[in-house]
Amino acid sequence: MTDPAGLFMERPAGCPFDPPEELRRRQPLSRLAFPDGHMGWLVTSHALVRAVLADPRFSSRHELMRSPLPAASTMEHPPPAPPGMFIGMDPPEHTRYRGLLTAKFTVRRMRLLTERVEQITAELLDAMERQGPPVDLVTAYAQPIPALMICELLGVPSAGRESFQRHAAAVNDHDIPVEERYGAFAELQKTLHELVLAKRAEPTDDLLSDLTTGDLTDEELANIGALLLGAGLDTTANMLALGTFALLSHPGQLAALRADPGITDQAVEELLRYLSIVHSGMRAALEDVELDGQLIKAGDTVVVSTLAANRDPAKFTDPDILDLRRNAAGHTSFGHGVHQCLGQQLARVEMRVAFPALIARFPTLRLAIPPEDVPLRAHSDVYGVHRLPVTWDER
Template sequence: MAYEPTADSAIPGPAVPDSAVPEEAPVPPALPTDRHTGCPFDPPAALTALTALSDRPVRPLRYADGHVGRLVTGHAAARAVLADPRFSSRYELLHLPMAMEGAPGELPPAPIGDITGLDAPEHTRYRRLLAGRFTVRRMRQLTSRIEEFTADCLDAMEQAGPTADLVEAFARPVPTLVICELLGVPYADRGRFLGLVEVIFDQAADAGARDEAYAGLLRYVGELVLAKRAEPTDDLLSDLAAPAPGPGSGDPAVPGPAASGLSDEELAGIGGLLLAAGLDTTANMLGLGAFALLTHPGQLEALRADPDLAGPAAEELLRYLSVADPLLRSALEDVEVAGELIRAGETVTVSVQAANRDPGRFPEPDRLDIRRRATGHLSFGHGPHQCLGQQLARVEMAVALPALFARFPALRLAVPPEEVPLRERSSIYGVVSLPVAWEEE
């Protein structure tokens, strides 16, 4: 379906006629995910229609394996679920709300180091260790490096121009270099690191190749842990891997325990988690965010004209695009949310994109407005599992996107917007590629 952007307003979302709204919604067969019709930045049309069927922010949902759980679409109800310790994040208790190729019938427990699939007290122990490493000082240091990485990528893009795939030239390499800096990946190893990353996030690669690449990445992080113990540098992994005083301290051949109390296996798992959480989401936010701004020229011109809008623009794009969706929880006991009783054992699917478009929280939610005060969105989650690296992601967007459009003031899509391939087969939404062009001076 072709669409034409306007100068200052978002591409309109799907409309639901009043005559089509019954009093009660049927139990949907699965979470709607198809975005092939309508605006590529809006939630799936079927999800929008579903949430318009009644004013119930919590409703039944049939899962891929036949389980009947709940779907949460309202902003207040979503916050309530995500903040409540009576809802578990343990993978083995969850059911998938949509069919996913290669997904097991029953989800296994979280691998070692993956704190997103744990509850307190295990989750609390990990989170306290990690939260102390995301310091204001380190974020400030990384800001200057993000500016350098962005400039380097834009230099290479300009030199190779006047056309590019913005995903390959900009959206993926910038956050990859930032993750390398955060973890302390040596410059000489970045080719190996980047090669593994490319396979892991290549949707065209088969599942076996991606699994093998991820295993290779964990092996590499394990090697890096030992190297950091022997020769620590100023990075997050060195902080976590620093040896405790005593025999073997500083000797990679005699690995003593880390002062953090984390095992080598835990450290490798945490490194893999930081990669998955901090790279793929940010890369897709940069790619899809650039796409959104290119199709909303009035918003783009406002960003170019006022550098102070960089932060609010990043926040609004996070809300408007909601690339990481949905979030899953399992009720550990009977809990009432928004007047609905959720039974123990039911899986609850929190639709971030629906909650971020809740008109009760964000007026005119389907309109992209970089001047909007979009704080309070749920794109980083909420509660005990709220994203640890959210400030870093905000800085990456606030630095990289304005720099892109400042360097290339005539940047435009090289294909009609409806021909931009969308990344629909992943839990992280985005664009597969974003062909762009500009006029050479």
């Protein structure tokens, strides 16, 4: 029996950007044995992944799903999503929460944040230059950019941002004991609850203050803050770090981006497709559904592989090749359907600024260690690197 965890997390030796070999051999729709004995399904084709994600007969409710990962299989079903955690809800509850936030994440509003992202990246690059090589790009650049932007979006006061970022980073750090991660999450929840109370008392110009004017409870507001933090920090940080690793491993593509910054938008979409850092998602069938000639029964858990969908040759020509000039429109890295990532435009702004700024500031940027020694987050829900030591020729 195939280890489900290996299907999503075991990258081929020496090929850190490629999907697991077993995943490539799967049919577009196949049965998947879960550690707890549940027989679910695995979807790997681009067309079927989008079909499942857009079909309201497949639910996002956590309490209806089984997990394919051993670490989560001891619990028969997880509890329902707490108030405000709308990612684990279906309409109409999901619609209510998402509708309150949609206006805050428009393309226009996110573009207005570009100047602030440019200021943050310039300050971080200045600090890297002052320190001199080598540096860990994760802690020096990739993590601070989205962390600072999320802090500003939520209205975290400057004095509390360092501890806020430290706890946020610890929550997703698989190098530290799980007890410490739970402790960091508890501290983060406490901080967010205190922040909500502060915004109610003295609103400022930020997202949480805007939301306090409605009928949301303190618990709902704190959980929305935690959700936005979880969705917007670890994902973008790993895209920036792993994306830089990919560019440094493909010097021809790096040279193309440096020579023509006009392809930046295409390059970002292609890196999102090529890397697919959020490798999979899950849905639960609410009723019997026929899909690709097979019957998925009510109650079955369906795992959709974003990684496989984005490497589907039926959708993308030569999908295993990184081509920054490719039209990667239609990739599933931000999901699809009503649950498509709410903060995707902010993530795009951050990447469109950060990648060109980095390679322009350090034209000789390169890895400071052999590529095979870069520590990968191979067993994390969000793929990436733990550290990325880089160096450059000082002027």
